[in-house]
Amino acid sequence: MSKESSPPPADARGIPTRAFASCLAALIPLATLVWALDLPRQVGLLLYPETFGGLVLALGLALVFIAVPAGQGRRRDRTPWYDLILALLGFVACSCLGLFFPDLSIAALRTPFGLGVSAVLVVLFLEGARRTAGVPIMLVAVGFLGVGLIAHMLPSPLTGRMVRPESLLWYLAWNNSGFLGTPTKVVVSVVIAFVLFGQALFLTGGAGFFTDLSMALMGRFRGGQAKIAIIASALFGTISGSTVANIVSTGVITIPMMKRAGYRPHIAGAVETVASTGGQLMPPVMGVAAFLIAEFLQISYGAVALAALVPSVIYFAALFIQVDLEAARRGIARVPAAEIPGLGGVLRAGWYIPVPFGILIACIFWLNVPLDLSALYATGAVLLSGVVFGYKGQRLTLARVSDVLTSTGRGTLDILMIAPLAGLVIGVLNVSGLSFTLAMSLVEMAGGNVVILLLLTGGVSILLGMGMPTVGVYILLATLVAPALVEAGIAPLAAHLFIFYYGMLSMVTPPVAIGAFAAASISGASPMRTGFAAMRFGWVAFVIPFLFVFSPSLLLQGTAAEAAVDAGTALAAVWFIAAGFTGYGLRRLEGLARVACALAGVGLFLPAGLTNWSIWANWAGGLLGAGLLGADYLKRAGQLPKKGAL
Incomplete structure (x- = not known):
């Protein structure tokens, strides 16, 4: 025919x-x-x-x-x-x-x-x-x-x-x-307003500004291509509301850039996947789940955002450390100077783009403006700056304003369909009484052991979250799993953030790692290989929820000194474990040196509230780590023979 x-x-x-x-x-x-x-x-x-x-x-x-x-x-x-x-x-x-x-x-x-x-x-x-x-x-x-x-x-x-x-x-x-x-009330009144803010920012050059800024800041460092991906994905992911949308928006630039620099395709895809997933964990928007957490717990959105801040910083710091050590081990150089925009030029062209974020934060945290109005005020600032300035000539016209509205409507369709189905799940559990029996069953299966309960909950959260977007993952887990954690005595905010983290890990965990699969389609690598590499780079996300459950200071529930000590200890632990994993610390590591670094990191990572002997493990890990660094310093200074030194 x-x-x-x-x-x-x-x-x-x-x-x-x-x-x-x-x-x-x-x-x-x-x-x-x-x-x-x-x-x-x-x-x-x-x-x-x-x-x-x-x-x-x-x-x-x-x-x-x-x-x-x-x-x-x-x-x-x-x-x-x-x-x-x-x-x-x-x-x-x-x-x-x-x-x-x-x-x-x-x-x-x-x-x-x-x-x-x-x-x-x-x-x-x-x-x-x-x-x-x-x-x-x-x-x-x-x-x-x-x-x-x-x-x-x-x-x-x-x-x-x-x-x-x-x-x-x-x-x-x-x-x-x-x-x-x-779920429906939050979506139609708050979530859509924030999606509108994100779409307005994206269509007025915000994504390009974030990418250029990341390149100007990180391009001159070793492995700068991967660091650019991390910074750009973190910035754009805070307002995109979707891991996959983040990957396809920034990954089309950063993944080819990483491949040209010498990163293997599955590694490039994995780094972008983990960075884009982290965008959902970083305030202010957190894949719009922050608003739902606040509504479920009947607390302010500001309290949720502040609590999520330190864990998300540790998450991105861990990824940053790992790609830096990976680049050092493989000798991956910086971005060619000709491809790096000048920081001054980027800031002059887009200095006004951070202003709407300032308005948003001021409205929410200091002026106590309702969330939907705060997002709309910030959106108004984006539209106004787009009309007056426009990043790299992307001036906002009437047609572009129409595009902002229509892209927002289309971009919220999945959320608008998920919300009533989430209500369906909640309704079924409430009318049948299963919400109570499910929570009690999980607690009984754990036998009263909080660690076992957390492990069970984490596994269930990854399983239930497979293949679903951020909002659907959180609502389902908040209804099914979080009550069991609260019943076991875990603070409600820590419980909800725990299941949120583990629900997001479904994006990087095979066999249904939709984030890794999206990145693999860009990098040309095997989806499963990309997923397992993403698990390796995102390993800290499996640990962070346990940290803040047993160390509430990481959720800023304690003194500033406690938060600083716990966060600093966690970052040191990340460095030592990453050095052991990649085989590179201050220099290339082999054999027992890698094992010793990993052990030092594990000792430092154990939360002080986990067991009575955790504090001694922290001290042992700290002393071992200090000894390893000291030995390496002396060796580099020529004061120790090469054999046996770090």
Whole structure:
């Protein structure tokens, strides 16, 4: 059959809807703007938060079926008739959910209308999540629906209450622990505002500024290419909200750069993966999970961000140390001088780009401005600076402002589909009583041993987090796993940060390391080899959660002196362990010297609160490390024979 006579693709036989999809996408952040500014109340229209949430979900669900095909791909110009019907059905059902929620949530009797709306939304949210966030989270939600219906038949101690299908359907739609629960409220009011901030920054040259700044700062040092990747990914990752988005945004520049410098392809991909994953752990945005942590724990966002600061600094310092030692061992030189931009030129061209961050931090931490308004003020500063300045000529025009709105709407589709499914999981656990029995089961399996409980929890968190985006990972783990840690006596904030860290480790842990797989597609390396290399470079992320559970000072819950000592000890431990792993410290290491360095690091790493003898292990590790460094210094000075010295 000739090319001319071939039938057009399925999408091409549909109805042109690209402009309509763009309008729907722009309406999502505009709705958040209207809500944050409290405009409905100012015109005499009083809306419940659930009503607003339902209307935003209506826009999102309609956009999913119009813009995201059932098969591969994320964009199309024509929409098949059946997806148009699903889009209309989703818009109507979500609108009914929001508009009728105030009345039906307190209704004495279940109505066929309410049950019908809930049944339709269960199916549409599952399909919407499959199209946007992937099959894993859809299967998790389906699994929990099934478990909720057979909770009363589960073996003890997991036995829950008997829940009839109609009772479950009613609860999911018309209870504020269901579709319109905490995850949806946080997403539609706060998360979208921060995604808008990130998109505005990205489309006005922020990503280019971060990359240029990283190159100017790190390009002149050994292995500067990898250090550029770390700094750029840390800066961009703090506001991107997605590990994969971070990888594909900065990795297309940094991974080829690392390969040209002599880093093997799987190493280049691994470094970018670990750095981009760390962007989700670094305040202020933390993959938007920080806002959810604050909401779950009913504490301020500022408290969460401050607590996460020191662990994230240790994480990036550890990665930085490892790539530095790797570069020294392999003789990887700095970036060629001709490719390094001048720091002064970069700062002159983009001096205004950090200003919105200053506004954001000032609004949140000092002026006590609500989170959504803080993000919108910062976004306004980005847009204004983009119009007046524009990094490297990227001036903001009316068309570019439209692009910011539409890219925000499209960029939040996966989160908008995950949020109601997270509410579904929470609703099932609450109505069946499984949330309590699951927590108690984990505690019983650990036999009262906190370390064993943490190990079990870490493993479960990595397993459940595989293949899911940041928001979905955290909400699922906060519902299922965190209560067990709190029940065992671990501080709630430490418990939630623990499961957040281990959920993020699914991005770098094979067999479903989606972050490593995305980086491998750029580097051309084996995805599995890249994943295992990412585990090696990101090993400290497996340890940090144990540190802050047993050393609360790392979460800034203690004196400044305690925090400084514990953080300094952890960084020293990282250096010694990394030297042992890579075979290079102050010089090339072999045999027993590598083992001794690793032992010194392990001794320093043990949290003082873990056991009664941990403090002695810290002293032993410190003395061993000091002895190794002292011996190396004397050898380098020619005061010891070469044989037997470090």
